[in-house]
Amino acid sequence: MVEKTTSIVKQDLETQLKLFVDVGFRYRSTQPTAWKLDLVENRYNRTLRNLTITIVTSGQMITTSTWERLKWTWQGHQIEYTVKGTGRPLLLIHGFGASIGHWRQNIPALAASGYQVWAIDLLGFGGSAKPPLKYSFDLWQQLVKDFWEFHIQEPTVFIGNSIGALLSLIVVADHPEIAAGAVLINCAGGLSHRPRELNLPVRLMMNGFKRLVTSNLFGPIVFDRIRQKERIRRTLLQVYRHQEAVTDELVDLIYAPSCDPGAHKVFASIISAPPGRGIAELLPDVKRPLLVLWGAADPWMPVSAENIFQELNAKGQPVEFVAIPNTGHCPHDERPDLVNPIILNWLDRL
Numbered sequence: 001m002v003e004k005t006t007s008i009v010k011q012d013l014e015t016q017l018k019l020f021v022d023v024g025f026r027y028r029s030t031q032p033t034a035w036k037l038d039l040v041e042n043r044y045n046r047t048l049r050n051l052t053i054t055i056v057t058s059g060q061m062i063t064t065s066t067w068e069r070l071k072w073t074w075q076g077h078q079i080e081y082t083v084k085g086t087g088r089p090l091l092l093i094h095g096f097g098a099s100i101g102h103w104r105q106n107i108p109a110l111a112a113s114g115y116q117v118w119a120i121d122l123l124g125f126g127g128s129a130k131p132p133l134k135y136s137f138d139l140w141q142q143l144v145k146d147f148w149e150f151h152i153q154e155p156t157v158f159i160g161n162s163i164g165a166l167l168s169l170i171v172v173a174d175h176p177e178i179a180a181g182a183v184l185i186n187c188a189g190g191l192s193h194r195p196r197e198l199n200l201p202v203r204l205m206m207n208g209f210k211r212l213v214t215s216n217l218f219g220p221i222v223f224d225r226i227r228q229k230e231r232i233r234r235t236l237l238q239v240y241r242h243q244e245a246v247t248d249e250l251v252d253l254i255y256a257p258s259c260d261p262g263a264h265k266v267f268a269s270i271i272s273a274p275p276g277r278g279i280a281e282l283l284p285d286v287k288r289p290l291l292v293l294w295g296a297a298d299p300w301m302p303v304s305a306e307n308i309f310q311e312l313n314a315k316g317q318p319v320e321f322v323a324i325p326n327t328g329h330c331p332h333d334e335r336p337d338l339v340n341p342i343i344l345n346w347l348d349r350l
Helices: 043-048 107-112 135-153 165-173 198-212 217-228 230-237 250-258 263-272 281-283 302-314 336-349
Strands: 020-022 025-029 052-057 060-065 070-073 075-083 088-095 115-120 156-161 181-185 288-296 319-324
Touching: 060 115, 070 135, 075 107, 075 156, 088 135, 088 165, 107 115, 107 336, 115 135, 135 156, 135 165, 165 181, 165 281, 181 336, 198 217, 198 263, 217 263, 217 281, 230 250, 250 263, 281 302, 288 336, 302 319, 319 336
Parallel strands: 088 115, 088 156, 156 181, 181 288, 288 319
Antiparallel strands: 020 025, 052 060, 070 075, 075 115
16 A cells, blocks of 8 residues: 555645744744745656555545646746546646645546646746746636636636645636536635735734745745745645645645745745635626535534525525535545545536
């Protein structure tokens, strides 16, 4: 038996990160630190590229395999993606710090059920380029739309986790002509906190932290502390209720790409970026069906967000909400044995 590996990471500048940064003082951050991961350009790529992994989750066998890693150039930047299967297209969009690998337990199941499954590494993450840009949802939305126009060209179901879910919601709201629907998995509320969402002490600490991370002098030092393996492990233990998922292999998979050139600049840009539009602002413009999945034990995104979607459903919009009990921020990876059938059942009825 090969231990379940988890290629994750979710950092939505949400409220549960208990991370201490020592740069002249001890700072308690409110942001999770699991950083971007990928299997490319590190030893795990060479080990896992052609490996079929048998994963045991909740007593059930799930077999997943690696995928072909493809390259596409967008605005002069290399974007990594994969595609598997034939049928109605699905586009999977990872969360903050994650990559295509976060879907490794979902892609085979969805493709085997008669869907053409696309997955993309957003600019700044995974195997995609990491240029020093001002990162925002507007940038990623244009990337996703251009990717769709170049590769897919038919109505697509967008499936995202965390900020990938919010990006999926933005695409469906702004470009209904390219969307057949969306699956939102523990949808983030924004790229960062809005000032009104934080009390004054926390707001001041966050502002100080952002200044440190974006500093040319102190930023690399702070980032180096953030990406230490033990800090990554502690953050992961906050994310997954099934803590057997937090293996040494998982920690290494997250740590290695954080050493890539450009990683610090991407991190600094994103945590200092504006939050963008929130769920409540976007939902009135959504005219396509939504499936909303929520790990009910998510320490970063409370399940109370259900109310927003239930109100929309009461108004006649096709929104289905499913809470996954005893599951954290990444239910598609933590509980694929539950999440995959829920998604497939909803797709069958779409």
